[in-house]
Amino acid sequence: MTTIITVTSGKGGVGKTTTSASIASGLALRGFKTAVLDFDVGLRNLDLIMGCERRVVYDFVNVIQGDANLHQALIKDKHADNLFVLPASQTRDKDALTSEGVEKVLKELEHQGFDYVVCDSPAGIEHGAVIALTFADEAIVVTNPEVSSVRDSDRILGIIQSKSRRAIEGREPVKEHLLVTRYDPKRAHEGEMLTYTDIQELLRIPLLGVIPESEVVLQASNQGIPAIHQKGTPVADAYQDAIGRFLGEEHPLRFVEYEKPGLLKRLLGGK
Amino acid sequence: MSLLSLIFGEKKHTASVAKERLQLIIARERVGLSGPDFLPDLQKDLVAVISKYVPIDPADIKVALEKQGNYEVLEVNIVLPEGR
Numbered sequence: 001m002t003t004i005i006t007v008t009s010g011k012g013g014v015g016k017t018t019t020s021a022s023i024a025s026g027l028a029l030r031g032f033k034t035a036v037l038d039f040d041v042g043l044r045n046l047d048l049i050m051g052c053e054r055r056v057v058y059d060f061v062n063v064i065q066g067d068a069n070l071h072q073a074l075i076k077d078k079h080a081d082n083l084f085v086l087p088a089s090q091t092r093d094k095d096a097l098t099s100e101g102v103e104k105v106l107k108e109l110e111h112q113g114f115d116y117v118v119c120d121s122p123a124g125i126e127h128g129a130v131i132a133l134t135f136a137d138e139a140i141v142v143t144n145p146e147v148s149s150v151r152d153s154d155r156i157l158g159i160i161q162s163k164s165r166r167a168i169e170g171r172e173p174v175k176e177h178l179l180v181t182r183y184d185p186k187r188a189h190e191g192e193m194l195t196y197t198d199i200q201e202l203l204r205i206p207l208l209g210v211i212p213e214s215e216v217v218l219q220a221s222n223q224g225i226p227a228i229h230q231k232g233t234p235v236a237d238a239y240q241d242a243i244g245r246f247l248g249e250e251h252p253l254r255f256v257e258y259e260k261p262g263l264l265k266r267l268l269g270g271k
Numbered sequence: 272m273s274l275l276s277l278i279f280g281e282k283k284h285t286a287s288v289a290k291e292r293l294q295l296i297i298a299r300e301r302v303g304l305s306g307p308d309f310l311p312d313l314q315k316d317l318v319a320v321i322s323k324y325v326p327i328d329p330a331d332i333k334v335a336l337e338k339q340g341n342y343e344v345l346e347v348n349i350v351l352p353e354g355r
Contacts, residue, residue: 147289154297191284198290202297 002110004117006136006174008160010152012123014144015181018217020120021049022228022236023140026243028083029228032115035074037105038088039132040122041097047087050077051224061089064101070108079229094128106135125159133160138175138246140208144182145194150202153178157203177208179242184213189258196256209242211235212255299343310334317347325351 007020017038024036037060038046047053052075058068063086070086077083086105089096109117121132133139139160143153157176161167164174180196187193196210216235220227228239234255241251314334321327331350336343 147293150293151296151300154300158301188286191286194286194289194293198286202290202293 002106002114002117004106004119004135004137005140006119006121006133006138007140007142008121008129008133008156009123009142009149010125010129010156011144011149014142014149015211015217016123016142017045017049017120018221018227019140019142019179019181019211019239020046020118021226022239023243023246024083024116024118025077025080025226026228026239027116027118028077028080030243030247031082033082033113034116034118035084035086035109035114036118036120037086038120039097039128040120041088041092041094041128042090043122044088044090046085046120047075048224049221050075050085050226051079052077052085052087053224056087059087059089060105061092061096063105064096064098070105070112079225094122094126097128097131099131099134102131103135125155129156130159130163133164133174136160136164136174137166138177140177140179141203141205142179142181143199143203145180145184145188145196145199147194150194150199153203157205176205177246178203178205179208179211181211182213183210183256185256185258188256196253207253208245209238210253210256211238211242310336317349321349327352 005023007016007023009016017040020036024034028034036046036050038044039060040046041061044059047056055075058073060073062068063070063073074084074086077085106117119132119136122128133156141153141156143149160174160176166172166174178200180199183196184193188195196207200207212234214233214235216230216233217227220230220235227233227235230236238255241254244251314329314332317334318327318329318332321332327349331352333346333348335346335348337346
């Protein structure tokens with residue numbers, strides 16, 4: 001059985017691709033055969049975040065249109081065994097991702113014994129975003145502690161609940177998870193930023209994790225190595241915890257409480 | 272802004288405002304994504320019903336949706352013709 005996980009948000013720039021890359025990498029590091037698919041036709045970026053942009057030959061649309069087979073298009077990840085990347089097309093029209101075509105590719109991934117398929121959704125609520133969530137078994141809704149992101153997340157939850165196959169066919173609903181990203185415990189503590197509990201209260205879905213705001217994310221994308229590989233950093237640890245929770249483990253939330261820096265730390269100006 | 276807060280760079284606690292605004296807008300958008308788009312139809316239906324009993328001009332009926340604090344108020348204002 002292949003589990004299809006859609007990483008979505010409505011709003012752009014909140015960390016969908018960063019999250020898709022890290023969640024897929026983390027699942028693969030735990031031994032699951034995993035594929036991560038870029039649904040952002042025309043604006044592909046997952047390849048850059050995964051560091052495989054120079055190895056792209058065929059893409060998602062090539063596979064759907066029969067120009068290449070899936071085996072040719074899947075790029076084996078350099079940093080994790082069991083992980084494969086399917087890039088989006090950079091040149092095609094976004095309508096090239098047909099529902100039948102995507103379903104066929106997902107079926108084939110299932111035949112090839114993949115445990116997880118992570119679908120990296122484009123921003124917005126148009127065709128690309130809808131097709132990315134159509135076949136989802138689980139959805140990770142990425143939200144920043146910011147009003148427009150929270151509102152858009154609520155919109156996308158409504159779309160999951162109305163347009164996913166599971167909803168349309170009246171099967172068990174898509175399992176929804178909230179992932180709060182770019183969280184700043186200090187600003188939340190000082191009442192300047194929505195807290196993760198505020199966001200959870202507003203959206204009313206279970207919390208998968210809280211990823212702290214960190215320069216590590218930019219460092220990771222600069223190098224094309226998913227943030228989860230930046231071992232020992234709060235971002236990588238927070239993603240590891242989120243994956244653990246996704247798999248049913250219990251982990252207390254970390255990096256969400258603000259600790260006042262001690263006098264020494266303030267004097268030394270350490271980060 | 273007082274001199275003190277200028278010096279110490281007092282920060283505004285705006286998160287609670289954000290939460291309140293989101294609570295209202297999300298609740299409204301969940302009910303029906305179209306919002307108060309039903310108002311024209313409602314007005315037409317009201318005119319039809321009332322006209323069965325009292326002759327009124329469709330222009331004499333006003334329907335509005337307003338927000339008052341935490342409540343939404345549907346206001347229906349009907350002016351009955353004089354001389355009855």
